[in-house]
Amino acid sequence: MARKRIVTARINGCEQSFLCEPRQTLLEVLRDELGMTGTKEGCSNGNCGACTVALNGRPVVSCLVLAVECDGTEIQTVEGLADKERLAPLQQCFLEQAALQCGICTPGFLVSASCLLKENAEPTEEEIRFYLAGNLCRCTGYDKIVKAVQAAAAAD
């Protein structure tokens, strides 16, 4: 058995150290070791985006990142989007625009969309749809997700 490694990363603004096996993905460690279950497992092969987190500010699928690769990185998950007691404007827009139903894809969409809005404060509809293509949803119809991101962009 490969020895466990100590990994230190800044997760949602707090420095955290954890032990992990090389074969553990970032997704596994977040959910099973750190109890941060907001990040969802949808497919385990990078095709649904439910496990999207921001790694050093860029959205990645945490099922295709090994936890050992994350030493010294900055990680943001859905749990880190709200500012203590207040929802982020993007989250507020997802609620107001009814951009969520069952909610499994929601954390991934929120993290991806928040990265988009940081990169591009005024995305066109086409840019929104392109940027969010890695996030799969089975039940909202996507329509309201696009509208929520547009509303959040307009609100900023």
Add this chain to the structure above:
Amino acid sequence: MPELPVAWKPQAENVVFGKEVSRIDGVDKATGFAKYSADINTPGTLHGKLLQSPYAHARIKAIDVEAARKVPGVKAVYVFPDRAPRTNEETGEPIYFEIEHEGQPIAAVAAETSGQADDGLRAIKVVYEPLEFFVDEFHLPRAVELGRARPIRAAQQGDLEGAFKAAAHTITGMYGIQTISHMCLEPHGSHCEFTDGDHLTAHLSTQNVSGTPGQFASPLGLDAAKVHVSCDYMGGGFGSKFAADEWDIACAAMARDAQRPVKLMLDRATELNIPGSRPSAFAEITVAADADGKLVAWDSHHWGTSGPQGGTVAPTVMPYVFEPKNRRTRATGIVTNRGPDRAWRAPNHPQACALTQTAIDDLAAAIGVDPYDLFLKNLDLTWSATSRNPADKDIYAAELEIAAKLMDWKAKWHPRGEAGDGPVKTGLGLALHTWGGAAGRGTCTVAIHPDGTVETFSGTQDLGTGTRTALAVILAESFGLPYEKIKVHIGSSKYPMSGPSGGSTTIGGVSGPHRRAALKALGRIYDLVAAKHSVDAGTLTAANEQILSAGKPVCTWAEACSLLGPMKVEFQGEGPANDGLTSAQVGGVQMAEVAVDVETGVTKVVRYVAVQDIGTIVCREQAKSQVLGAMIMTIAYALSEERIMDNATGRFVNADLQHYKLPRIGDIGELIVEFYEPESQYKKGVIGLGEPPVISGGAAISNAVANAVGQRIPVLPLTPKRILDSLRS
């Protein structure tokens, strides 16, 4: 005072009922705090995983799990019932378990980490004797030859031969729709934990909270009273999550063995394969009309597979909605070695619609008329899902008109194939559907506290549809309170029994009991307020957190509730009841505009209109979301989604989200949802909406593609390959 009349409030008086409100669980979902089954991580939770058959059809000659037990981290190993070879006690002959499809579970392992569970699975040795398999659902003669075809039913009415002979227009065609999976974004599975020795708590992703404790109890030899099923949040079910499945039993059994909690969620490949599919259907259809374009005769034979059970689409729904007087319907099921079927959103209807209303559209094209006019002309032949009585053709006519306006149908429509030059052709198509949506069984306890707090307990579940929010809205409207203040407790088998969420029965099933309980509570409170404040109970209403008499405030809601005494008071609601709060029977019309690149076969749904009648609307925004979600599921099965079986290996070769193609956010064009809601609809009562909007879009999109490219592409999904193959043949 006499009991309050059982009814919804007059529509004009509603504050939140039927309006646009945000989900009460939205914050939990948008912050990651909502806990789904996979998110339950009680201390010591082990990871459960399945060992599954790589063969589509095989005998299990031997299983050896001993090495797995010794793998570091492995805490429990489970062999599914009957999988291990046994001996017939009378004859002494060995009995071998017969695997019927790829992916069928054989054993399970629970270990400290996911990786160690994988290590454990690799240590299990299984000896298979592969058997002949059959996964081809399309080529009926081959299935007949191999003895795998089962005639299901033939039904005939009228004078078929005479009608065809007398008809002015007849077309014959082949149509089809492939098997798809439910593909819930949250897979099936559970977290099981024993406490106090033999009390099981199962966090099960289920559409059937109240119905599943017994399903755990019996195979585990427990009293049902010792099983608690909990499902606070779930990520879709679409008809596939009614049971405590055999892998859930395995999870619980391993939890008991290991004396540790175990979590076993299906991985994506397994989720696509084994917990349910929607049967395929292919058909040869002949349909005829008279010189006026009235449908006069129908003859169809359809076949397909539901997997090892050998079923196909129920012949009772053929032909779909339009029923010529002279007709014959035949069906053949094919026994295949592929994952079994389960109810899939509007069971049978989407397939039947895709077979029927494409053929009727082809008839319109053959006659040379706009299908809009042909559909309109034949509305008197439509039946209702609930009774097979004639449908309300005026509603369909009104919905056709609304949809046509939203689509600008009359301006945009062109005769089939006349889409102009250039490689990208556009076209329009339409279809219509029916559904029942009657209220299911439901009970609830609404508790009112002396401080005015209102909470409700009901063993129903929220699949993601917004049930929780709907209950808050119903109670809030009844009591004149902000809906955010209502505490809704659902998703536990300890709460009053509520029926499974399937067939669009939930909203009716829960809204009736809640309104009834609320009215009982209001009656009591009005009596107390009337006595205390010397007003006539008959004049009282509840609004703005106050009790009013003839519109004038008498006291606050909290003051009124304090009159109930020092203890909370509970009011029970039951349903369904025949009191007008709920009813059944809805219909809808869908229209699609597509653009097809005839050089590559790529099709885009440019604009997609859904017009739907749904009776009384409880939560407008969530109702709209149901329709929008159904529309993307429809685009999926119309254009890209299908199970691809390999006839050479018997395997489901695209069981991953790279190759099982669901539309992404860039693949969806403009979606337009419109409810048909004259006053008569509000008076109708609450009806379920989950199924209907997913039915007719497949036919509408297929019809639009035919209109664009000039010919029918017979089998859904309309992949680029199918389109080019048809165009080039």
Add this chain to the structure above:
Amino acid sequence: MRDFEYESPTTLPEALAILATGPGCRPLAGGTDLIDHVRVGRLAPDVLVDVKKLPELNILEAGPKGLRIGAATPCFRIVAHEAIQRDYAALADSAHIIGGIQIQNRATFGGNVCTSGPAADSIPSLIALSAACVIAGPQGTRRVPIEQFCTGPGKNVLQPGELLVEFELPAPGPHSGSHYRRFIPRNEMDIAVVGVGAAVTLDAGGQTITAARIALGAVAPTPLLAEQAAQAVIGQPVGESTFQAAGRAAREIISPITDMRGTAEFRTHVTGVLVERVLQAAVSRARGGRS
């Protein structure tokens, strides 16, 4: 997932030393293919050697002599690079459509090339733009033209202990343009059913094609340099009939398979359509840009 060790060297010699210890060592770049291959058991490495910290594999610089792309450069850096967008646009096209944004933030051209899938989106662009692969190993450094790198599905010329370090691309001459496009059934996130990359150079008047390289993906065991298709357009006037001739020539040399993504016949048809459309776009870039 199977157990494995993880190493993350920071110098190239250190990395090569680890890779030399045995065939169970496998370089890990973005991991977007590799981690899934390990998860499903297609690969069972003993050691994953993370090469993302090696400076040589992170080079990204364009100069008068051409372009250097470190093998571990993630796609997002390639998409965003101005000189690439301007002079090597086909590379940006490829990097922009490999997976979704999440994948592009991890996946690398080196990884895409070393996975050596017939449908790899980066390879036709690299072929069209005449890239050379710089390979370091126990025997020193060697260069292999990209069209000779892959030897079969999932197979390539790398010998045990060797590591793909970077790609070197010559600077395109004036009046040049390039483009990559693939056929997929959805808008994004699909594996190419057919992929076509092309680079063209026009005469000063922009009317005649003076040089061209056309590359095809997903239609043979390895991505192909379609020399016959290029020959069909070199010296020819820009126009539909020229592009069609290239499309016909391309259809002649491919050997596509039938699988769940498409039949051989479908791929053959689409190859012709795409070659025409890609040449059209490359020519339009050659006319529009400074290059």
